Amino acid sequence: MIRLGIDLGGTKTEITALDHAGHERFRRRIATPSDYDGVVRAIASLVAAADAETGLRGTVGIGMPGCLSPATGLVKGANSTFLNGRPFDRDLEAALGRSVRIANDANCFALSEAIDGAAAGAHVVFGVILGTGCGGGVVVEGRVLTGPHAIAGEWGHTPLPWPSAVETPGARCWCGRYGCLETWISGPGLAQDCDGPGSRDASSIPARAAAGEEKARAALARHADRLARGLAVVIDLIDPDAIVLGGGLSNMDHLYRAVPRLLPTYVFSDVVRTPILRAKHGDSSGVRGAAWLWSLGQA
Numbered sequence: 001m002i003r004l005g006i007d008l009g010g011t012k013t014e015i016t017a018l019d020h021a022g023h024e025r026f027r028r029r030i031a032t033p034s035d036y037d038g039v040v041r042a043i044a045s046l047v048a049a050a051d052a053e054t055g056l057r058g059t060v061g062i063g064m065p066g067c068l069s070p071a072t073g074l075v076k077g078a079n080s081t082f083l084n085g086r087p088f089d090r091d092l093e094a095a096l097g098r099s100v101r102i103a104n105d106a107n108c109f110a111l112s113e114a115i116d117g118a119a120a121g122a123h124v125v126f127g128v129i130l131g132t133g134c135g136g137g138v139v140v141e142g143r144v145l146t147g148p149h150a151i152a153g154e155w156g157h158t159p160l161p162w163p164s165a166v167e168t169p170g171a172r173c174w175c176g177r178y179g180c181l182e183t184w185i186s187g188p189g190l191a192q193d194c195d196g197p198g199s200r201d202a203s204s205i206p207a208r209a210a211a212g213e214e215k216a217r218a219a220l221a222r223h224a225d226r227l228a229r230g231l232a233v234v235i236d237l238i239d240p241d242a243i244v245l246g247g248g249l250s251n252m253d254h255l256y257r258a259v260p261r262l263l264p265t266y267v268f269s270d271v272v273r274t275p276i277l278r279a280k281h282g283d284s285s286g287v288r289g290a291a292w293l294w295s296l297g298q299a
Contacts, residue, residue: 002058004050005291006043007105008032010065010080010132013039015046016284017054018291022116026053027284036082044095060100061293062092063108063286065133067150077154079133079174101293106135106153107144108289109279113244114139115292117280122241126153126234127279129286130227131247134182134189138238144293156182161229162266184226187249194219206252224258231259232266235274246279246286 002025007014009032017026028046033039043062051057066078068089075083092100103111110127119125129135136155138145145152157180160167170179171192183189191199194216208216231243245255256276263272279285 002050002054002056003291003294004047004058004060005108005287005289005293006046006060006062007108007287007290008039008043008062008064008080009105009286013042013046014284014287015050016287016291017050017058018288022288026050032080034082036086039083040088040091040095043092047096057098059294060092060096060098061108061290062100062102063105063290064088064102065105065135067104067146068102070148070150077151077157077175081174103144103146103290103293104135104137104150104153105129105286107137107139107146108293109135109246109286110137110139110153110244110289111142111144111292112281112285112289113246113277113279114142115289117285117288118244118277119242120280124238124240124242126231126238126240126243128155128231128243128245128250129247130185130187130245130249132187134186136234138240155230155234156180156186158230158233160184160226161233181226181230185223185230185249187247190219190223190249193222202249206254220252220254221258224255225262227255228259228262229266231274231276232263235263235267235269235272240274242275242277244277244279246282250278 001020003018005016013032014029033042066075069076075086075088078084089102106129113119114125125139127137134156136153138153159179171183173180173183187202188200190202205216209220259276
């Protein structure tokens with residue numbers, strides 16, 4: 001059996017083919033088209049290439065921003081807004097001639113890390129994507145928790161906990177509300193906090209901090225504190241066995257020192273031992289999790 005996983009991102013779309021043991025048999029990455037029909041065609045082309053390379057007709061799992069509404073069957077909550085309101089699964093099934101399983105990209109990331117990643121063997125895993133946006137996913141006993149509204153783990157669109165006066169009301173989020181966690185701890189959120197409105201690229205900030213730039217150091221300290229506040233609420237609610245960080249900002253080494261030190265300040269417990277782990281599969285975790293949707297199903 002071959003399981004095909006597709007990670008539909010805002011800038012790139014990737015496919016992998018995993019055999020029964022989870023070994024990769026095929027991988028390809030392309031730029032994500034900027035329109036809905038282009039995305040459907042691109043995914044169909046990637047699947048055809050994987051089928052041809054492996055010689056097998058694989059199952060297809062897809063991780064995407066947002067999710068399918070249980071009420072309408074249409075995409076909702078995608079920051080690639082051209083997907084919203086579309087019957088994405090039905091259009092893909094028509095294009096591919098087979099069934100597909102679709103899940104939120106953060107759910108796929110969490111599933112990957114819970115199955116054979118950094119949190120393998122943990123009973124309850126909270127997966128976090130810190131990148132252009134901010135997402136979360138919950139896996140319980142190897143199964144993705146989605147909920148009746150398909151929004152379980154939509155942590156990025158909860159408010160920043162315990163905001164200070166200067167953090168209120170916060171920036172306007174693309175979802176229409178103010179002060180969402182995503183506006184603070186995503187890559188653009190960190191960039192704007194450090195370098196002002198209009199900044200979106202945070203990639204140079206750790207190096208600038210290491211070189212002694214005080215503005216960069218202060219921004220990283222505020223970011224770690226905000227991340228700790230956000231994760232403290234998750235620990236208070238579901239007390240996961242492990243928290244795994246992914247996305248571009250997860251490569252900032254200081255987070256794995258700073259956040260564990262900060263958590264006891266905010267978590268409602270006498271001790272806090274929740275491990276904060278770096279994703280084992282890195283950028284490949286989401287696409288692997290999408291493939292695993294067919295092996296374990298969805299809660």
